[in-house]
Amino acid sequence: MKLPVFNTPVKLFLFLALILTTMITACTSTTSNNQTITPGMWRVVLHTQGQEIPFLMEAAEKDGKSVLYLVNDKERILLDSIQPQGDSLKIGLHIFDADLIAKVEGGKMTGRFVKNDTQTPYSIPFTAEHGKNNRFAEAPAKATLNVDxxxxxxxxxxxxxxxxxxxxxxxxxxxxxxxxxxxxxxxxxxxxxxxxxxxxxxxxxxxxxxxxxxxxxxxxxxxxxxxxxxxxxxxxxxxxNENAKLADADSLTFLKPGYDALSFTFPNLEGEKVSLSDPKYKGKVVLVQLVGSWCPNCMDETMFLAPYYDQNKDRGLEIIGLGFERSPEFDKAAARLSKMKDRLNINYDLLVAGVSEKDAAAQALPALNKVMSFPTTIFIGRDGKVRKIHTGFSGPGTGKYYEDWVKEFNKTMDELLAEKA
Missing domain, CATH: 2.40.128.120 (Quinohemoprotein amine dehydrogenase alpha subunit, domain 2)
Known part of the structure; x- marks a missing residue:
């Protein structure tokens, strides 16, 4: 190969700059797999059961990288894991063991919503269009029904x-x-x-x-x-019915006769055995959270509990998250909980307690009459005795119900934390 001859430093500089630009462009094309998600709103439709399940997704830039947000009313769930896969992009779906596999062509997307954590993994086809922010009809007929x-x-x-x-x-x-x-x-x-x-x-x-x-x-x-x-x-x-209500969430799960406390030992994410009777928890208020990385309601509760723990641990508080995961294998379960821990900034203890079945959770905690829901939150006083068990969680999407839960939670915690060991 005969190299060009440069008779001035300027020409040499321009030639080298051209080579460098070409190399950067080539690397970028390889990394993105020639798939570019146009910034702005995308209307996505899942096609399943003969129906269309629409949702909105916004493409943007965060910290110098392309990201996506799932948009539901006031909620924006960050998706910041976007990797090439074949002729498509693999978009990791937050803390969940699920992905969007998307092929992008201009202002259109086609692909699959893939669920990996079910007993039999499955996928649902989807299509998406850029520049649309209507979830359902773009120009709906006038409403004749009032559901307010x-x-x-x-x-x-x-x-x-x-x-x-x-x-x-x-x-x-x-x-x-x-x-x-x-x-x-x-x-x-x-x-x-x-x-x-x-x-x-x-x-x-x-x-x-x-x-x-x-x-x-x-x-x-x-x-x-x-x-x-x-x-x-x-x-x-x-x-x-403006007086519609459900059963009291503090009455559904309770201790069996003869019990006033819990006892358990499970491995943490590093495989070390942790027991509720360990010195770390003695004389402290302890919240035991039955949780799963697959559970959106658990995600909502954890996004409240994680900062609450950071702000109140010096008052004598500990939280133990008992993780019930899809996989019975420790390494896989620990990996899912570790991702949840990192994404939700959890600084309290997470243990691998079993598989994500209510019967399995009840067997792991035999003092309970049953486990109806993930999450279930157990309040333990400084004396080691169970004071309250809350089934389920009313998240921020419930508005006033969430606000009422926060008030009641803070009241209960302030009372427990004020007690002497």
């Missing part, structure tokens, strides 16, 4: 099993926001619209994809369908 307010709700599955819920909705013209509360947690931030007499609400938090539809059955009742993920489907009915 509180509703007593019953969900029923295909086998006829049912459970109670409370629907709380806020409507402004066509736009509707709200959620459903159940005895085991809430359905987080729901966003949607009423078009004519049809209600549609959806959410996608990186692990759960939900679609709720309904029409009026009478002047004061609704009848609808609830679609979840690849196969989940339930019917639901709702009756307008």
């Amino acid at each position: 307010g509180k509703w007593q709700v019953v969900f029923t599955d295909a086998e006829g099993s049912s459970y109670d819920a409370v629907g709380v909705f806020s409507q402004n013209g066509n736009n509707v926001k709200g959620t459903f509360l159940t005895e085991t947690g809430d359905y987080r931030y729901l966003d949607g619209q009423v078009e004519g007499d049809q209600l549609k609400l959806s959410t996608f938090d990186g692990n759960h994809a939900y679609l709720f539809t309904a029409k009026p059955a009478t002047d004061s009742t609704l009848k609808g369908e609830f679609y979840s993920g690849m196969t989940g489907r339930e019917s639901w009915t709702a009756t307008r």
Whole structure:
């Protein structure tokens, strides 16, 4: 190969600059796999069960790198793991063992929502379009149905099993926001619209994809369908009732007769055995949190508990998160909990307690009558005795219910922390 001859330093400099630019461009193309996600809002639609479950995702830049945000009402969930995979991009979905595999072509995306932590991993196809910020119809027909307010709700599955819920909705013209509360947690931030007499609400938090539809059955009742993920489907009915309520969350899980305390020993994320009877916890107020990295309600509770612990540990507080994970293998379970710990800035102890089944959790803590929900939070006084057990969690998507929970939590903790050992 014959090299060019440069008769001035300037020409040599320009030649070297051209070579360097070419090398950087080549590296960038390889890293991004020629896939560029245009900044701005994207309307994404999951295609499942003959339905469309829409959600919004915003592309932006953070700390010099491209990131995405899942947008549900006021919530923005950061997705900052975007890697090339074949001719597509693999977008890690926050703390969850799930990904979006997306092929980007200009202002369009096609791909799959992949769930890795189910017994049989599955994927749901999706499409996306840039520059759209309408979750449902872009120009909906005028709303003739008003769902604003509180509703007593019953969900029923295909086998006829049912459970109670409370629907709380806020409507402004066509736009509707709200959620459903159940005895085991809430359905987080729901966003949607009423078009004519049809209600549609959806959410996608990186692990759960939900679609709720309904029409009026009478002047004061609704009848609808609830679609979840690849196969989940339930019917639901709702009756307008401003006094709608659920059973007391502090009464559902309790100690069996003859017990006034808990006893357990599980490995931490490094494999070292940790017991509730260890000196570290003696004479302190201890919260025991039944948690899972796969659980969005647990994520919500943890985002409250993690900073609360940092601000109050010097008052004599310890928190122990008992992780019940999808995998029975310690290394895999510990890896999932470690990711949750890093992403949510958890500085309290996390232990690997078992698999994510309510019966397994009940067997791991035989003093409890049952475990109904993840999360379940157990309040232990400085004397080592259980003072209260709270089933489920009403997260920030529930508005006033969350605010009431925070007030009650702070009241209980202040009383326990004020006690002498």
